[in-house]
Amino acid sequence: MTTLGIQRCGATVLACISGHLDDETGTQLQRALEGVTGDERDLMVDVHFMTSMDADGLLHLLDLHRRAELLGLRVLVVGWQPRPQYFMADVAGIPGPGTATGERFALAGFRRLIEQRAQRARNLDDFTAGWLPRS
Numbered sequence: 001m002t003t004l005g006i007q008r009c010g011a012t013v014l015a016c017i018s019g020h021l022d023d024e025t026g027t028q029l030q031r032a033l034e035g036v037t038g039d040e041r042d043l044m045v046d047v048h049f050m051t052s053m054d055a056d057g058l059l060h061l062l063d064l065h066r067r068a069e070l071l072g073l074r075v076l077v078v079g080w081q082p083r084p085q086y087f088m089a090d091v092a093g094i095p096g097p098g099t100a101t102g103e104r105f106a107l108a109g110f111r112r113l114i115e116q117r118a119q120r121a122r123n124l125d126d127f128t129a130g131w132l133p134r135s
Contacts, residue, residue, distance in 0.1 A: 006032045011041040013073070015064075021053035021084070033064070037070055038130025043068040053087055055122040062115045070109030090116045 002019030015032040017025065032043065047059070053061070060075070068075045092114045 004028050007038070008081075011039060012042045013040055014046065015043070016046040018049035019051055021047075021050055021057030021061065023054075023056035023060070024056045028066055030067075033067055033071065036073070037126050039074060043057055043073045043075045045075070045077045046079050047077060047081065047084065050079075050081060052083045055091065055118045058088065058091065058118045058129070059115065059122065062111055062118070065111060068108070089115055091121060093117065 002021070002025045004018070004025055005016040007014050013032055013036065017029065017031060021029070032045075040055070043064075045064070061126075065075050065077075092110070100111075
């Protein structure tokens with residue numbers, strides 16, 4: 001089960017993700033910036049309980065990050081767990097444990113790299129889905 005909680009704490013918008021981050025949850029995540037007035041300074045995305053994500057979820061997370069920065073918010077993604085980090089490392093082409101993709105996520109160049117590769121992965125999934133037999 002996936003849950004998403006969004007709350008405002010003073011000058012911080014806090015979004016907490018639990019479970020699997022996919023297209024459906026990512027669409028809900030985009031609402032974290034609704035109602036931002038300009039008084040907020042930070043967007044904190046807590047992924048302590050995010051167990052996994054797919055390419056769509058990663059693209060939503062990247063889009064949220066970009067939109068928040070355009071609004072002048074400092075973005076912090078905290079609590080990266082091993083499976084989502086390994087997925088991000090695999091998408092980025094940096095396989096293996098200890099890749100520190102959670103820390104690299106803060107770097108704009110790394111976010112652009114994984115965004116391009118996640119988009120390609122999603123497009124490949126969409127393409128191959130047409131070739132798989134339907135049940």
